[in-house]
Amino acid sequence: MNYDFSEKEFNLFIDIQEKVSRVAESVQLDRKDPKRSRENIKQVLEQLAQTPYLQLGLQPVEGYQGQLSLMGAAEVLAAVSPSAYLSVEASTRLFGRAVNEWGDNSQKAKWLSPLLEGQLIGALALSEETLNIENDPLTTKGDRQGESVVINGAKQYVINAPIADWIAVAGFCDDAYALFLIEKETPGLTVEPAIETLGYEGTPISRIHLDNCSIPAEQIIFPPAKAEMPQTLRMWENQMLLGASLGLSKTAFESARDHAKTHRSGGKPIIAYQEVGFKLADMLTLFQTSQLLAYRTAWTAETNPKEAGELLLCAKVFCAESAETVCSEALKILGGNGYIIGNNAERAYRCAKYVQIAGTSTEIGRVKIGDAALGYRD
Numbered sequence: 124m125n126y127d128f129s130e131k132e133f134n135l136f137i138d139i140q141e142k143v144s145r146v147a148e149s150v151q152l153d154r155k156d157p158k159r160s161r162e163n164i165k166q167v168l169e170q171l172a173q174t175p176y177l178q179l180g181l182q183p184v185e186g187y188q189g190q191l192s193l194m195g196a197a198e199v200l201a202a203v204s205p206s207a208y209l210s211v212e213a214s215t216r217l218f219g220r221a222v223n224e225w226g227d228n229s230q231k232a233k234w235l236s237p238l239l240e241g242q243l244i245g246a247l248a249l250s251e252e253t254l255n256i257e258n259d260p261l262t263t264k265g266d267r268q269g270e271s272v273v274i275n276g277a278k279q280y281v282i283n284a285p286i287a288d289w290i291a292v293a294g295f296c297d298d299a300y301a302l303f304l305i306e307k308e309t310p311g312l313t314v315e316p317a318i319e320t321l322g323y324e325g326t327p328i329s330r331i332h333l334d335n336c337s338i339p340a341e342q343i344i345f346p347p348a349k350a351e352m353p354q355t356l357r358m359w360e361n362q363m364l365l366g367a368s369l370g371l372s373k374t375a376f377e378s379a380r381d382h383a384k385t386h387r388s389g390g391k392p393i394i395a396y397q398e399v400g401f402k403l404a405d406m407l408t409l410f411q412t413s414q415l416l417a418y419r420t421a422w423t424a425e426t427n428p429k430e431a432g433e434l435l436l437c438a439k440v441f442c443a444e445s446a447e448t449v450c451s452e453a454l455k456i457l458g459g460n461g462y463i464i465g466n467n468a469e470r471a472y473r474c475a476k477y478v479q480i481a482g483t484s485t486e487i488g489r490v491k492i493g494d495a496a497l498g499y500r501d
């Protein structure tokens with residue numbers, strides 16, 4: 124195991140930090156702004172397309188370590204802008220990865236090439252109301268009618284739906300799992316207005332409905348049965364949420380550390396109070412441990428897939444819970460300043476509530492880890 128990053132990788136991290144910070148200086152990437160959100164995310168994608176970032180984890184890039192490089196870079200992007208990170212990743216590592224892994228050559232040419240050039244925004248719709256991915260079947264269905272397929276169903280909470288050029292909708296067709304690739308403004312597709320959320324306000328999210336939505340059969344991707352589509356999509360979402368968790372811990376820790384060094388109370392910088400130092404020490408320990416687990420998970424995803432599934436669940440639970448704790452402790456150190464809307468730590472705290480429930484939630488994650496420990500699942 125070697126989780127060291129090369130100079131080339133560190134340079135990529137610096138490049139991402141600088142490029143996306145520049146965009147963030149000119150537009151509010153983490154504020155709800157339905158009129159500008161598509162333009163904002165397009166700007167970030169265009170910057171990232173000038174680096175290898177969008178290809179990482181999808182295609183081999185010389186000098187980079189696939190998933191491991193991606194995790195290091197994801198942490199940086201998710202710290203600069205949690206909202207931009209979630210949008211970029213839902214487009215690239217959910218929509219794009221599905222096309223990359225399961226699409227045929229003409230589908231890859233149609234969707235993957237523009238996506239990697241930062242010209243296309245994608246979304247992936249899996250979750251349905253009352254759907255528990257472990258137990259319930261998908262109810263979205265496509266029925267063949269001649270050369271076309273007519274789809275009916277509804278999805279709740281789809282990241283990027285209000286701004287996406289294409290939405291990949293998970294469902295059934297011909298009694299097999301399928302992804303229906305639907306272009307915006309296709310008749311029968313209704314994208315509801317962006318919903319208000321506790322955190323990630325710069326990430327546009329909405330519900331979608333499909334009412335007799337007709338698409339050509341070439342716009343369907345059939346993953347192989349052994350791919351277990353819903354579980355695999357959840358796994359990719361969990362990987363994406365590890366990067367999100369690291370970024371939140373990083374930005375909250377750095378805010379608290381910088382504040383502790385400069386803010387004075389009782390005639391001295393608050394870092395002079397031992398209790399503040401202890402808090403920072405605990406936060407850093409959680410952050411560093413999260414990094415190690417996430418990096419190991421990324422490394423294992425490519426070197427030992429059999430071990431990777433269980434490790435990913437352990438990492439998802441630990442990193443998400445740690446992010447919430449680190450952000451919460453940061454707010455205590457920031458005192459009244461932390462409670463004022465608009466600082467990095469309070470924003471990260473609100474986002475951290477999402478990474479606990481999204482993908483495999485902490486509760487379901489623990490159940491599954493327990494089952495694996497008892498040998499009830501592979």
Ligand SMILES: Cc1cc2nc3c(=O)[nH]c(=O)nc-3n(C[C@H](O)[C@H](O)[C@H](O)COP(=O)(O)OP(=O)(O)OC[C@H]3O[C@@H](n4cnc5c(N)ncnc54)[C@H](O)[C@@H]3O)c2cc1C
Pocket residue numbers: 213247248249250253254255257279280281282283320328477480481482483484485486487490
């Ligand atoms: C902001 C946002 C963006 C989203 N974006 C997308 C997206 O782009 N694409 C997409 O497909 N989905 C998306 N989702 C949906 C998201 O993945 C689900 O909300 C999440 O998986 C939780 O499912 P649920 O809301 O149905 O909760 P439920 O499954 O109803 O869970 C509710 C509570 O019950 C617990 N629970 C449920 N089942 C079990 C069990 N078996 N054992 C123990 N505890 C259990 C859970 O841990 C949780 O505490 C998004 C959601 C939000 C809020």
